Amino acid sequence: MDLELSVEQAQLRDSISIAFRRAVESSEALGPMLAELGAVSMLVPQEQGGMGLGMVEGVIACTQAGRFCLNFPLAETILLTGALTSVRPEAGKRVLSGLSSITAACDTRREGQEHRNSGGYSAAYLDSAEWFAVLREDGDIAFVEVSRLGQMSRNDLEPGIATGLVGVEPVQDSTAVVSMDLAVERLAILRSAEIVGAAAFCFETAIEYLKDRRQFGQPIGANQALKHIAADGYVQLENIRVAIDYAATAIDRAVDNPGEFEWREEAQQVVSVVLSFVPTAARELAEMAIQFHGGIGVTWEYPLNRYLRRILRIGQSLGSSEDHRRTLVNRMVASDAEPRWQEQSVEKRPA
Template sequence: MTLLYTEVEEELRASVRDLLADRCGAAAVLRRVESGTPYDMDLWKTLSREIGVAGLLVPEIYGGAGASAREVAVVLEELGRAVAPLPFLTGSVLATKALLQVGEEDLIQELASGETTAALAVSLAASPYRPLPETVTADGGILNGEVRAVAGAEVADVLLVPVGTALHVVEVADVRIEVVPSLDLTRPVATVTFSDTPAGEAIGRLDVRRVLGFGAGLLASEQLGVAEWCLSTTLAYIKERRQFARPVGSFQAIKHRMADLWLDVVRARAAARNAADLLAVDSGSPGGQEAVRDRELAVAVAASWCSEVAVRVAEESVQLHGGIGMTWEHPLHLYLKRAKSAEVALGTPGAHRDALAALADLPAPV
């Protein structure tokens, strides 16, 4: 195992970063969230089709890149750095992972090519450690019920709907999708309502908690990207901002705060990379109970640590920017909101720590 980035990963990073810098700068993101249509689907088409990120997890025989979770993690880091309003996590990670698990080849090929966008009809706040609430029923291929806080639903072409262990595919034209207020303006959530919705036979059996665990481990890389942007932006600001005829970054108290944040981000990078590396072999055979346990441990560590680090660095960044950090015009609030919303996405830090304690056989204090 190596936590270092390979040459291929660095090339992928450079391609994604250059595209985002050109078309998804802070000003562009702010304009989009103010417009009420934050998702940039034109940018998504370029990213998914020309760079090929939509098919990173998809094997080459299905038209994908045949890459692994390591490459996906690199893309998520860059999307976190830009708080890019794109359906990559919801479509190319969660939905694609679900389809790979059930083996739906035709739809996998459509997602890999970027022609179709899918979303997993599961609440973004769902935990990989608890059964999903049974809010949707299936009777003779007809779905009824609703799922709240679904991310990516309003820009998806199809929805993947778990009902128990069965996975159904539903066209978005057959459901009602209502976007609801969300803290994260760059990742809206919606309530999806099924009312005698035709779904046909289930396409397979899905272990949705395994998919959510996979997503939680990779979400840590997005949170790492958020934290890295906040840290580097704050460092640049305190070098320029002057007070008492000297840069504020020269004050010892500021230096100590920045050093602590830097250490937090370095640890977050190690945790996120470790999770991505172990998840990279998750697409094949489980490799025995020991390998499964190692992956679950890595996910719990990365998810619990990176989520809190992203929030802490974003909060400190707002404080260290002073008055400008509190303005709408500065993009810092987008990063803080992304960090706060991601903190409760796919399992809270507390839920991941509880799972970590059980996996490591560390009993709670009496």
């Protein structure tokens, strides 16, 4: 039993962090820089020329992407490059060399869409990604070239990124379908990792502000009213972190052991746990950070703005917490098919 990063994983986190910092501070295109780092090929199987790493490492990278508010579809690209390579090798090569990237439909769990490749989807990075993926409940992934997508309208939830609603036409020549085990779950966890990174940045920025900013003759963080909110924020952040780490480990275990039905079930359950609270909790952490900052927190220029918008854009795509909560209740009852609790009259003790 071990839910800490290994020494190698901690090193990976640190080197990714340094590299991402350099990348955002540079004026060069992100794609080739990330490719050179090996960030793009992390999860691509070794036989396809990738590093063959797992979800734990994917979560590490996406969390760092969130911390630096990286303008790159990292979760989608690292997860789906291997699948794209298997059906469109040339396109895969372009992604691996950083010339292209992959974006995916925001809503992976829309009802009634299970077996369709068509429909209207919201998506991001429509100006830079070359491939658009639709992940279906049955595990199939349909790739469509972004240039073949139907009309799109620009939205401004995250102005730095080309988001919009796209129409996907019924299966056509340019659509390639490939299946991938637990693809929907994996993408949801990688996206969650990105918003956790963003939320962690907001929280840590706010804690530093509480220590520095002085009012009434002392740092505002000396006030218990703020301390207790901050402590609850810490708990919330730790909740998110442990849930995502556990989910990543559970998914890797399920994918590596396809015969173990229980492990697969547990992986799906943890994903439901994550999706039932992480998008909301991450957003609340950003909101808390804004409140701690006072006036500067509600300005356009202060970085919290970008991070909040990033959390909103990704968080809103992760589905309704209600559905996941219901799923958990049903699983809980199913895991306890034999009720031991018997109704039996007892004498009440005088109070």
